[in-house]
Amino acid sequence: MIKSFLDARNLILDNTLQLEAESVPLVDLVGRILTRDFHARWDMPRWDNSEMDGFAVNALSCRHFVQLLVAGYIPAGSSAEGFSVRPGTAVRIMTGAPIPAGCDAVVPIENTEFDGERVTIKKAVKHGDYIRFRGSDISADEVMISTGSVLRPAEINLLASFSLESIPVFRRPRVAILSTGDELVAPGEIPAAGQIIDGNSWSLAAAVKEIGATPVLLGIAQDNDESLGEKIALGLKADVLITSAGVSTGDRDLVREALENAGVKPVFWKVSMKPGGPTAFGLQQGKPVFSLPGNPVSSMIGFEELVRPALLKMMGYQEVLRPLNKARVRGVLANESGKTRFLRVRVEKTATGLVAKSAGDQNTGILSTMIRANAIAILAAEQTRFSHDDEVDVQLLGEVERPYDQS
Known part of the structure; x- marks a missing residue:
């Protein structure tokens, strides 16, 4: 057997x-695994909006007018209804505010001079400048997080942005x-x-x-x-x-x-x-x-x-095995057991790649080598000896650092 x-x-x-799914609140989702694809519930951004504090304009008007009459103000969080950018005019706008009708560009405030009534445009303006267009980041129904994904702060930000308070993950x-x-x-x-x-x-x-x-x-x-x-x-x-x-x-x-x-x-x-x-x-x-x-x-x-x-x-992980890395042997690693051998090793980074050396006495009663080891070298049953500079497969268990340079 x-x-x-x-x-x-x-x-x-x-x-x-x-395991089965359970619904978990956003604050507890870090490191959890998604049980199903998450589809975007709407376009993001949900509307055309300004990338900068500045002035919403029509780019064509800016070719013919050095100064534009400021016809209104749209702060973030407000509606653009009732506002329109007509030839020769501009609307003062804040970052994130919706783009008014007739506008196809935003001029950042640092590229203007504003006297309270008129704004002077000091740099060339082209169509689409400093506008985040609807759906330019995410399209409605797009798969944003796939089944089996490990949820990180970035994914949790996205879920919160779509007004979710909890989501099913593997128990x-x-x-x-x-x-x-x-x-x-x-x-x-x-x-x-x-x-x-x-x-x-x-x-x-x-x-x-x-x-x-x-x-x-x-x-x-x-x-x-x-x-x-x-x-x-x-x-x-x-x-x-x-x-x-x-x-x-x-x-x-x-x-x-x-x-x-x-x-x-x-x-x-x-x-x-x-x-x-x-x-x-x-x-x-x-x-x-x-x-x-x-x-x-x-x-x-x-x-x-x-x-x-x-x-x-x-728990739903797609990758369940630690990746194998190649390391060059320092000294000798031996396997006389006729079995798959797992040796406790210390791995360090060098200019030419990873190197591995024994963490000490490999007797199974020696616990201190588990403390010193930051990797496990895997020797197949048929592999009896790895000599100096031979390559061996290692699983990293912790951080790998460069050795202290005493020169």
Whole structure:
């Protein structure tokens, strides 16, 4: 039942469905994903209007008259009804105000002199100057935001401009997180001999929250059927359940059996990847259930490579995988596992491109390398060694900076 990494990820994504839509107010839309195309409700601008404070004129008149009689004033927010620009006249106008009849250009105030009755035009004027014509930005019924778009401040400005107060977006999943093991204690407790403080729940919750989903911390389940059954039942009330530890082959690795007793149907157990190999995936009435290893590094890599893409798909993202970048190796990166290998690396920018070097000891018990790493190098199962200056695929996890120049 061991799956290659790519087969495992594809199985997960094939069995993960987008969540339903919910209507969300404008103030909460940043980072949300649109469930349907948004069509412009009207032309924008809705009417011809002035780009500048100045004078609405007929360009032809400005060829024959140095001075024009100012016949009226149109401030922003008012109507142009009753105003007309006739030969030899102009209308004073403010930015955004509607263009009056007979006008085909606006002269900015800085290109004029105004004595209170007449305006002197000091520069040449041509048809269309400083007028924003109806529909010149957006046409009515035009698709302005496509399904699957991530809403940013610019999109929210547009939605507000069309007088919308809320809009349907994909719901964000509630992700239940459960750590398992008699040896675990919660942060804040003083561990006795042989006990370990649970960090996995918190790193997984942070990773869930970082992508916009909602973590639900279930605490720690003990290694017995009653405790596991109770916690798993609570977790299955969420949209997704992630368990940590208890899925290997030890005598007390009871999570798989407890999940099956709760109605979770296994899809696969074990992936040909390192770290993160003893990962399981199942479904409970279509609900994704992930069982990650208890080792902190394996848990985080498993989430990054297998869980994160599924959660993004549930939230409506079109692109759920981090892009791959090419980086030149500094030193040596090795893969003797015969599996897809994920190495913690430090990537820097140079004048000739990205370079990657090991973030340190790649043992899965070494947490400090996750702190130093800003990228993951991916070595395919058949790729055993990358030497100095070879190119390797990397997924960037954070900012990449130029190294400090000490010269």
